[in-house]
Amino acid sequence: MSIVILEKSDVPLIPLEDAKAYLRIDHDLEDPLILTFIQVATLWVEQATGKTLLTKTLAYSHEQTRIILPCPPVLEILEVKSKRGILEPKEYLWRRHRDTVVLETPFFWGIRTLTITYRAGFGDTPEDVPPTLRYAVLTTLAYLYENRPTPEGPGWGVPSIEPWIQYHRRVHLA
Numbered sequence: 584m585s586i587v588i589l590e591k592s593d594v595p596l597i598p599l600e601d602a603k604a605y606l607r608i609d610h611d612l613e614d615p616l617i618l619t620f621i622q623v624a625t626l627w628v629e630q631a632t633g634k635t636l637l638t639k640t641l642a643y644s645h646e647q648t649r650i651i652l653p654c655p656p657v658l659e660i661l662e663v664k665s666k667r668g669i670l671e672p673k674e675y676l677w678r679r680h681r682d683t684v685v686l687e688t689p690f691f692w693g694i695r696t697l698t699i700t701y702r703a704g705f706g707d708t709p710e711d712v713p714p715t716l717r718y719a720v721l722t723t724l725a726y727l728y729e730n731r732p733t734p735e736g737p738g739w740g741v742p743s744i745e746p747w748i749q750y751h752r753r754v755h756l757a
Contacts, residue, residue, distance in 0.1 A: 584643070584644060584645045584646070585643070585644050586641055586642070586643045586644075586653055586654065587641065587642045587643075588639055588640075588641060589639075589640040589641065589642055589700065590639065590640040591637070591638075591639040591640075592637040592638055592639070592704075592707060594637060594707070594708065594709065595618065595621045595622070595625075595709075596621065596625045596636055596637055596709050596712060596717065596720050597621050597624075597625075597709065597717065597720055597721055597724060598709065599614060599617060599618060599621075601721075602617050602620075602621055602721070602724055603617065605721055605724075605725060606724075606725060606728055616728075617724075617728065620724050620727040620728055621720070621724055623723075623727060624720045624721075624723035624724040624727060625637075625720050627723050628716060628719045628720050628723060629654075631719075632716070633653070633654065633655075634654065634655055634656065634682070634705075634716075635654040635655065635656070635703040635704040635705075636704060636705060636712050636716060636720075637704050637705070637706070637707065637708075637709070637711075637712065638658065638702055638703070638704035638705075638706060638707050639654075639702070639703055639704055640661070640700065640701070640702050641653075641654060641700070641701055641702075641703055642698055642699070642700045643698070643699050643701070644696055644697065644698045644699075645696070645697055645699075646695065646696050646697075647697075648687060648688050648689070648695070649685065649686075649687045650685070650686045650687075650697065650699065651683060651684070651685050652683075652684045652685075652686060652699060652701060652703075654703050655682040655683055655684065655703060656682035656703060656704065656705060657679070657682070657683075657684040657701055657702070657703050658701075658702040658703060658704065659701060659702050660677060660684075660686070660699060660700075660701045661700045661701055661702065662698075662699070662700040663675050663686070663688070663697060663698075663699050663700075664697065664698045664699075664700070665688075665695055665696065665697050665698075666695070666696065670688065670697075674688065674689070675687065675688045676688075684701075686699060
């Protein structure tokens with residue numbers, strides 16, 4: 584099983600001006616560093632929650648007939664492909680439970696790899712993302728900015744964003 588990002592938004596989850604205001608920075612000298620920290624903080628929150636924040640187009644390959652699509656919330660399924668070709672929508676069933684989508688196809692003997700192409704995320708703009716997750720990215724950004732490793736300093740650590748992401752965390756029961 585593998586997942587590939589085919590397309591992602593160029594819009595940062597936290598606008599540079601908002602990040603600079605939160606960090607109380609009034610110069611442009613560190614703008615590239617702050618933009619990098621916004622990207623890193625967004626990735627940390629996405630990995631911690633198992634969710635996609637801003638809309639991305641993803642391709643997920645798996646060798647099962649029942650597949651739970653990763654990186655919710657799933658907005659739409661664009662294509663389901665097997666070795667035989669592209670499956671028609673009537674050849675598979677998908678259902679949604681909250682933000683989880685389960686896709687099922689008929690059983691076939693032998694290994695059958697399916698590749699599902701879909702769009703996931705809360706939306707295309709930062710305002711579409713729940714405020715708690717935006718705040719988790721903002722506090723992670725502040726932590727990264729204020730705790731940059733120096734030759735004298737302790738280096739990187741992990742910020743405590745648990746209160747902001749706990750209700751969004753994805754849990755799998757076996």
